[in-house]
Amino acid sequence: MMPSGKLARMVVANATRSPKHFVLSAFGIVIGIAAFVFFLAGTLGVSDVLLGKVFPLDQVEVIAPHTSIAGKNLSQKMNADTVAKIKARPEVKDALPRMTLQFPATGYGKFEGQEINFEVGGFTDGIPDAHVAGDPKLEPVFKDWEPDGKATGPACVPKTPNNCPDKAWQYCDASDNMCHHRVPVIISPTVLELYNTQVADSHGLPHIGVMEQFIAERGRDRMHFWMGLGSTMMAGSNVSIDAAKHREVGAILVGVSDKARRVGLTIPIGYVERWNRSFVGDKAASEYSSIIVTLRNKDKLATFSQWLQDEPKLKLEDQLGASFATAMFVITFVLLGIAFVIVIISAINIAHNFFMQVTERRREIGVLRAIGATRADVMAIIVGESAIIGVVSGTLGSLFAWLASLGVDWALEHVAPKFPFKPDSLFNFEWWIFASAIGLSILFCVLGGLLPALRASRLEPAAALAQN
């Protein structure tokens, strides 16, 4: 067998001596590999946005199925036992309960000089403080500041300019004329995105990029608002709450977290438990509306879903994420299938080109055999030439795909309208995509060159040299 260094030199020299042949052989593979890289990076990038930001699949929400007879809600309720049962599952990393505010409440205040009113009852969840543990910006502020419901500050006079010592974090509560800590509120990236894309422009409000930066620039008091517990903006509400129970509490938006409910507000669960108990009753203070389950990884979703199907009292809140995941899988499969077909056809083209070459180079092969090349050497030379085409085609294909992605991303930024979760790039070029593209290119080129190489190696030198 000829030394590898000499083989490499001969292969490179042979592969590049006929640019026309090289281009003819490589063209199809370049297109196929470019399609492969473009589609794979594209579907991966879109999946990252859809399944990473919009529908995170490693985090699912479990609810009790809704059942009702004659308009009466007979749904099973979830409690601490349900949380413990879910936590015991091997595929579950963590399970944290949510409790929805079960009585009417409104939110109101001024933002950038505009009066803003919104419904809070039914749109506010309580979650354990531990849910945001690990987020250094939220962990110090998102907590139940008054676990026993008692004021943490001194006495004050309500309905006057805030006269509490810490004006940023305290408000004067009219229910006991005491300074209380404002209720910390977080919102989801979805709410922020909806605000930026759907509300801000139409209402002449500023865009909010990074919430913490916005707060730092404009001041924390801009994030203040009031929650009117017991009151509602909805006409026709059948719930009637004793006016004496009505209460105004100060709230403060402290940040954005993907742990927050997708649409609505999220506060520490202790507040919701106390308020539900006060406004609805003890039962409402122990029943969870849903349980957020963090899986060990996305692949465990199928196993967990199967277990839930066997549990009549539980089900996944929505399977939109899973549906998108399935859709993305099918789309990826189809697109990669197209790329593979192109590559396979190109490999057949390479085989055809090399068969022609072997015929044209019979005398050359005969000479090589006459001066000491073995059958294996001849085979290695032809296979090596096809592998070189594979390396170059794989690299060029990857490069073209990357350039095309730059064009698409440019169009996305400058031509496409704004939409929620609009990413900076639709593509995710992981290193392994390039590695597998070049590997695939080499594989198919070598496969294409294999049969011609075998034929070349089987040529009898005397017969090859006798060619006219």
Place this chain on the structure above:
Amino acid sequence: MVSPVISLRDVTKSYGQGSARTPVLRGVSLDIAPGELVALVGQSGSGKSTLLNIVGGLDKADSGEIKVLDHDYGKTAERELARLRNTSIGFVFQAFNLLDHLTCLGNVILPAAFAAGGKDAPARGREALDRVGLSAYADRRPSELSGGQKQRVAIARALFGRPKLLLCDEPTGNLDSATGHEVIEFFQKINKDDGVTLVIVTHERRVSNIAQRVVAMRDGNIVEGAGTDVHTAGTGDDLGGPA
């Protein structure tokens, strides 16, 4: 006893199959001693080139014993046979068989690609070109050379590995008379100076005239100058003289 460089016993070879089967060699036996310059003559189709190819390991015999440079082809692996061609046997063809995409030097040192080492290959290649008087043409392409120059580059390639045996198939067939004469003289020189054994397939009387032995073939048989007696007789004294 001098062991022959080439020893053939009852070598047969046919082409085609069934009714189209055509015998080309019909039990050829031949011995060639070290340092001999043998002319293999005969009409077209007599089996000369086939015999030369079989001796060089470029073609396979159907039957018979073939021993070349102490290698019994029946027991020699393909890889070993290739190594033998690389190191000990040189070929010169009527059609030159130079590779047009390589320079003259590239053609000459091509055998080095199939052997380990060889850092001195370019220097040795230039030396071989110098021997054939073409050192100034090292970087030219074969397409820029005349027929005689091409054949001399082919000879330089054949001599690059310092072979013990040179097999030439009609080396002057494509050359004019004067150039052919030069080539023949060169063969005579390397036979005399280097002791290289030469087997030259030829139609030309001039080659026969300088050969120490003329082996004549007709219809796949050797009809003159087989010299097998020297092998069996076991004396080297009978070798070497013209047939």
